[in-house]
Amino acid sequence: MTMARPRYTDLQLDALREVANIGSGTAGTALSSLLGRSVAISVPGAAAMELADAVDAAGAPEDVTWVIVVAVGGDLEATALLLIGKRDADAICALLGVDSDSDTGRSALEEVGNILVASYVGALGRLTGFVLTLRPPASAHDMLGAVVGSVLASRSHGRDYALMLDSELRVEHEAIALSFMLLPTPEGVDELLRRIGLGD
C-alpha cells in the first residue's frame, strides 16, 4: 500500500501544535512538582514526516539515550515517547535521590515517563472529550535511532508517514532537557482533527 503524504492545512497543524502546547504545558507542571524545580516548555512542533525523517528528527541515531515509551489507546491510538539523554537522566535521578544505573533508577525514569504521559494525555482527553487509556511504560537505553525506528516500525501500520507532535521540557537551573514526542496513528490524527472541529 503506497500512501500519499498526508496533507494537513496550516490551520490544522496550528491546531495540533496548540493541542501539543496544552498537553506539554500540563506535563511540564507535573514534572515541576515532581522535581521541585521550574520547568520551561518549548513551542511544540507538529509535522507529517516520512518515517526515516521522523527518526532523524528525534536526534542523532547513534546517540545512546533513555527512551520511555507509553502506548495510548481508547478513542485515540498513539505512542508517546520521552527521550532523556544520559546526563539528563543522571541529573533527574540525582534530584529524585536514586542511582540512574540501578534498577531503581530505571523504574524512576519509567515512572517520570508515566507521569508526564498521563498528564499530557489527560489534558488531551479533557480538551477533546476522548476517553484514553495508557499501557504500562516500557524503557530502553540504547541507540536513539534503533529505539525510535523500532517503535515506528511496529506502530505505523504499514504507512510511510507519521505525524509527530514534539516538545521540549527544560528544568531551569539544572541544565536538564527532555524531549516529548506524541505519534498518533493516521486514523488517530483524523479523529483528533474531527473532534476539534477541523476534520474533513
Place this chain on the structure above:
Amino acid sequence: VTELAIAAGTEVAVRMSEIAVSGDADDVLVSMGLGSCIALALVCRRGRACGLAHVMLPDSGGRESDRPGKYGDQAVPALIARLALLGVHPTALDAVLVGGAQMFVDTPGMEIGVRNQAAVRAALRRARVPVTAAATGGSTGRTVRVHVATGSVTVREAGAQEVCLR
C-alpha cells in the same frame, strides 16, 4: 613532499526503507541505529559492487510500494536487480545480515525483528544467495558499514567497538 590525508571514504546513509548500491571504491554504505530493522548487505565476491537495504517490515503481503527496501520480501530481489545493473551476477553474491533486535523486552507487538530476519533469510534462500555472516537478534542497537573498496562489512553495537563481520 606533503602527504595528503587519504579520504576516509564517502559515507552514503541508507535510512529506513531505503536501498543503495555502489561500485565506487570511495563509498561506504551505512545504516545507523538499527533496532528491529534488518540491514541486508550484498557483497560481490569478485569485488565489482556492494549493496545495502534497510528493511523495516517483514512482508509486503503483495502490496506495491515505491520504497523497495521497506519489506523483506521485496528488498532482496530489488537489491539483486540493482546490483545486476552494475554487472554483478546473483551467483557472485554473499549476504551479511545485521539488526533484527527486540529493543523492548517483554513488550507485545515488538517481535518484528525476529520476523524481519526470517523474511529476509527466506527471500535469500529463494534467490540462492548464501548468508555468510550475521549479527542479529538480541536487544541491542547496531550500526553497519559496508566498505565498497574491500567488500568488508563492519558492525558496532551501542557502547562497543566496531568489529569486522566479513
